[in-house]
Amino acid sequence: KAGVTQTPRYLIKTRGQQVTLSCSPISGHRSVSWYQQTPGQGLQFLFEYFSETQRNKGNFPGRFSGRQFSNSRSEMNVSTLELGDSALYLCASSLDHRRLGNTIYFGEGSWLTVV
Amino acid sequence: SQELEQSPQSLIVQEGKNLTINCTSSKTLYGLYWYKQKYGEGLIFLMMLQKGGEEKSHEKITAKLDEKKQQSSLHITASQPSHAGIYLCGAADNYGQNFVFGPGTRLSVLP
Numbered sequence: 687k688a689g690v691t692q693t694p695r696y697l698i699k700t701r702g703q704q705v706t707l708s709c710s711p712i713s714g715h716r717s718v719s720w721y722q723q724t725p726g727q728g729l730q731f732l733f734e735y736f737s738e739t740q741r742n743k744g745n746f747p748g749r750f751s752g753r754q755f756s757n758s759r760s761e762m763n764v765s766t767l768e769l770g771d772s773a774l775y776l777c778a779s780s781l782d783h784r785r786l787g788n789t790i791y792f793g794e795g796s797w798l799t800v801v
Numbered sequence: 802s803q804e805l806e807q808s809p810q811s812l813i814v815q816e817g818k819n820l821t822i823n824c825t826s827s828k829t830l831y832g833l834y835w836y837k838q839k840y841g842e843g844l845i846f847l848m849m850l851q852k853g854g855e856e857k858s859h860e861k862i863t864a865k866l867d868e869k870k871q872q873s874s875l876h877i878t879a880s881q882p883s884h885a886g887i888y889l890c891g892a893a894d895n896y897g898q899n900f901v902f903g904p905g906t907r908l909s910v911l912p
Contacts, residue, residue, distance in 0.1 A: 690843070719900070729889065729902040742899065776843060790834065790891075790900070792844040 690793035698799045704765040707796045711779030718760040723774040736783040772800045803828045805903035813909045822875045822906045824890035830870045834891040885910045
């Protein structure tokens with residue numbers, strides 16, 4: 687079956703703009719998590735959605751938001767982009783929100799460059 | 802909050818050599834995941850360990866979780882250039898809610 691699909695793979699935005707990234711989880715998976723990866727900070731948890739509800743949120747400003755649709759697809763949005771938002775954004779899916787015993791699969795990521 | 806440390810930070814080995822990467826937690830591990838990442842790409846799931854003393858193998862990679870569940874090791878036997886990449890350990894806290902990653906170990910395998 688298809689893996690986690692993220693679009694777009696690469697994008698360049700200007701400071702102050704906003705961006706929307708999309709993630710389609712593995713079929714049957716209802717939990718979607720988002721992570722930001724930068725060379726300096728490593729992998730950091732953004733938020734997690736399960737059954738269209740945000741269950742958990744990392745320590746990121748309110749400019750970072752997300753949502754999940756009834757088909758489990760998820761989007762994340764970053765408004766008023768800053769240079770420091772340049773990163774690889776990774777989406778992960780799992781069967782449900784429980785972290786114990788559930789394998790978490792990652793997509794290829796979306797490379798965002800803010801200029 | 803739970804923090805994961807990995808050692809070494811980077812590793813360069815000759816093809817055919819064995820190597821070990823360690824992941825240490827500040828708290829008890831209730832689920833420990835190992836992933837491999839090629840630069841700029843997504844994470845590839847390798848193994849998940851839950852029980853103290855558990856050991857799993859896949860091809861030439863073996864992962865172990867110690868009895869106290871605070872340290873895990875990833876061992877690669879007879880390394881190949883295809884093993885090169887960044888190895889990350891990740892873990893859930895005891896509530897199964899938050900998921901954190903270690904800083905990663907960059908492995909280079911020289912042919």
